[in-house]
Amino acid sequence: MIRPLSIRLRLSLWFFLIFAVAMFTLSATCLWMVHRCILTIETTELQQRVRSIQRFLEAQPPDEPIGTLRENMVSTYDVTHGSKWLQVIGQDGDWIYRSKAITELYPHLALPSAVPADGTYFEFSAESVPVWALIKPITVKGRSYTVQTGTSLNSKLIVYNDFRRQLMILTPTVLLIALLGGWWMSRQALNPVAAIELEARHINDKSLNWRLPVLETRDELANLTQTLNQMLDRIEAGYKSVREFTANAAHELRSPISLVRAEAEVALAFPRTADQYKEVCERIQAESVRMSTLIDNLLSLARADAKADVLQFEALDPNKLVKELGGKWTMLMEQHGISFEGEPDAAGVSVFGDLPSLRRLLTILLDNACKYTPAGGHVVLRTHLKDDAVVFSVSDTGIGIAAEALPSVFKRFYRATNSSPIAPGGAGLGLALAEALAERHGTTIQVQSTQLQGSCFSFSLPRYAAIHNVKKIVQREAV
């Protein structure tokens, strides 16, 4: 397989190619222009000669016999034009003038009636001397003549050929300089890329804090390095959070497993009464429940992160959901001495969501309200309309959250109330999962809380009628 050319080589070759085309075009145009200039000058000279003949003939008496005319012309023109290419013929075929130089080369000359009125220009060679010639008819005092004259291009062509020779030496020299220049330029431009490549080789899962060199050039490469470094920041943060998550999960699972093991070992060490065995079994069962809840939450979070669950979005009645959950939670709250109220205040509207996810989200919030509200407290689950959205809220009169802990409550494994005597065993995953579920519905959870007074967690979903929002959710889910 042919190895692809390096960018450096490709850039140099492209530069060379474009430069070569430009150089050749320029050289060819220059040569053409010089040649055209030479011909224009010589054409003017020939036209002047024809005009001079015309003036000469006009100066002759009207009925001058041909013989006298010929003699007059010979005596005048032989001195100045004897060695040049010049001949004049009358309308009846009588020669008026013939210079020696042309007689042998052009024994015949067309009569005025056979020559185009504008004349004919052509090039011929006289003893290897290039000659630029003109044959033109003129009319003087009612008589027509054909004038043929020519001028040597020799001296001009020497200049022209010299110019061409120099161009032929200059063009390859300039091209060689362009090739070397292109190579040097691409080297200069790509040197930082080589430096970036070298640094990037050092980056692996053990050295994710390594960053690419920041270029001071403020060009595209500097921007690229900056973007790559930002990407590395994000990868490092993601990697760190996965590591923390795994460590926390292992830590959270280790305690209940140790506890179960210790309970079983102690129970097996000595013979016990049936009641004692029952107690041990109850404790083991409680720990198992805690473990399975934890594992369940971990799995749910992982699935939410990976968007592994396909959500079934449909139009839902928010009030119906409040009533359904209200029925279940009134009883549970009562068992903890908490009064519960469901306030379905969003009648006649629907929201677009996935029923099991919304049920789970609200269950997490209600579970927290129940956990963190002492007996005698009050919890309300409410839905109400605000603008074009339905707001779901769970408020309680519980222990509340300290202002400094509020920004962290949605973090995984974060527990603000660990030191509180009321805090039952949780793993700090509930709100993280609730937030992930809310995010998949295109919304976020808001929290307002005052320590020792209570908290209110809420989120809003667009009304089903606000169809453009629905489209957005469906598109986002499809990504």
Ligand code: ADP
């Ligand atoms: P868990 O309840 O298992 O500890 P969560 O993620 O559900 O984990 O909650 C994180 C923390 O937020 C809790 O430890 C608690 O300190 C605080 N929190 C959540 N809901 C409430 C609430 N209704 N009242 C007071 N604190 C709360």
